[in-house]
Amino acid sequence: MNTSNINPTMTQLGKVRSVIRETFEYGNKRAKEIGRENVFDFSLGNPSVPAPEIVDDTICGLIKTGDSVQLHSYTSAQGAEPTRAAIAEDINRRYNAGIDKNDIYMTCGAAASLTVSIHALACEGDEFITFAPFFPEYKVFVNAAGATLTVIPADTENFQIDFDTFVSAISPKTKAVIINTPNNPTGVVLSESTITRLCEILKAKSEEFGAPIYLISDEPYRELVYDNTTVVPYLTNCYDYTLVCYSYSKSLSLPGERIGYIVVCNKMPHHEDVYAAVCGAGRALGFVCAPAMMQKVIVSALGTTSDISVYKTNRDLLYNALTEYGYKCVHPDGAFYLFVKALEDDAAAFCEKAKEYDLLLVPSDSFGCKGYIRIAYCVTTDMIRRSLPAFKKLAETYGK
């Protein structure tokens, strides 16, 4: 048979690796040639600090004292009730948000939170809007639901939102807006005034069109903020048509365990329909339930995080050194990324040049914002220290 006759979009998605993965694989190859310690791999957003001890202690405790059948059994599709109740209580304690356990749907991590939310909302031909620079999988997720993604170009001054362009992009086809704060790849936290203005626009436009524009807040980095950064407002307190997408991948260093949740703001009219659509989308995509044991484990870890002070140390070390060497970079208040202006127009070419010093950086093109590189500083502080001479030499080749 000279045809496979399968879905060409899916084949394409499976074959074209993301540039992040490509860089990571190159790093592994290079490590075999010159030794792991000589490769400065800043490509992946994989947490480098362990999960808090309570996580592993709870797993062992549940196994020793619990009923194995019950421990590993299906939970209800929306998640175990005690878990949802505990998460709602934790959110309310921190943000006074009035969340109920029945507003929460447990997911297999941030990507699942997004695909389930998007499939719940999207009808064929709908438009979603996001802001560059943005996590490139948003486009994949939105397209898989039969919708299109409109990207608002970056506000390269402050990496907040270019509101004029945003307002002109909204149309009756706009189903939802996706924000990500603290942001991957910039590390920037959207300011309270940015969020206030965003919500005002969404309210006005929803009323103008007579149909809601939803806000999807993708916030796996919520707890990863440094210094005295003002806490981001909890979005359900700002805008009724909000879905919060959360994951414990970063805050508890559990990226491989696939555990997170969606909050459907209970102040939106038709809340019951939207929550049902979230359940329906989870069912249709084949999620069944979030991993059962992890649903129990995270309850014990609510209110704690991995030791994120390491990330702050890394950020300060790297930010201070790079700016001293002549690099330009927005000061990041959260997440574990630096978004640095490349020292030539072509970010991909700059990353190739950096490879000569065994610095593995990710060019910004796939994030929808050319001319920058992303540095994931969720690595050891020691590696950062050892990488600094390479960053210095790289700058010097550009006359800095």
Next chain:
Amino acid sequence: MNTSNINPTMTQLGKVRSVIRETFEYGNKRAKEIGRENVFDFSLGNPSVPAPEIVDDTICGLIKTGDSVQLHSYTSAQGAEPTRAAIAEDINRRYNAGIDKNDIYMTCGAAASLTVSIHALACEGDEFITFAPFFPEYKVFVNAAGATLTVIPADTENFQIDFDTFVSAISPKTKAVIINTPNNPTGVVLSESTITRLCEILKAKSEEFGAPIYLISDEPYRELVYDNTTVVPYLTNCYDYTLVCYSYSKSLSLPGERIGYIVVCNKMPHHEDVYAAVCGAGRALGFVCAPAMMQKVIVSALGTTSDISVYKTNRDLLYNALTEYGYKCVHPDGAFYLFVKALEDDAAAFCEKAKEYDLLLVPSDSFGCKGYIRIAYCVTTDMIRRSLPAFKKLAETYGK
């Protein structure tokens, strides 16, 4: 706003609970009224025997001796290489199937194995075929990929395949055929001659149309077979265009942990494209990777199962008693279900009558085959013993 403007299909899927779930919830309510011990709930296919000890021992071992960061970190999207290698070796040891680690894609359980396979293959307007009685979520999964499901009516004689009807249903639009053996809800194992004939037809029709018809073998119950039931042939040995969908939910009693895999038969032409499409579909649906720790845990449990002798005891006890009381039921060789002819034409009415004796059974209508009830006997043997008088009284009300 008097519209939610969301996806109506998803809302519908979230609101209309499956009859299985409805029955289960009724059981919980009834247990509060008359005591758990007086409710004979046969509704859910949730394993009642614990995971083998090696599973929980391995989890604790990994936590005590392993590196926490590495343990909980992302694996590659297709799954950790050592896990895929160990599974391939285990399959080859048992079935001499020539599977390579690069033919295996790790998933979040059986439902994910199915949705990812279906999305990899399906183009808009494609048809998938399955055989009644069938797991009702197949329709949900196929429709979510933009395709339609054609159901071949049951062969109520032997619950094998009505080949005449099947052959006449195949068309150039047929993208794939889904089989499930041992079967939920009948417990029947497809015979070797059935499978041989099925594969011959698929080969002939693929050649006739000049495009492959894929075979999706949904087999989470593969290891749950009793007596001297001939081992089902491994499907990749029978037909090149096969995708095997597996899950450890039943064999290792880990339904809540969401761990399984897809095998893409490496003998199909364009194997690389199809495997890429599987990876692409997993990516588009938001799976990222299968739960990381569980990927490591199952390696230690390969070749073992939970103590399935309990299920055999239960099957024999129930089958023998029910047939003695006058019920008619195909003798099941596998899984943990009995598919019993209702004692009146309307299976739903029969289940309502059974409720008067606090017997909670699932009517067969949603499985695409009217007039039967499904009994999930993955319960305690003690409950089965205590339920027998109720089954007897129920039969007597129908003059048996």
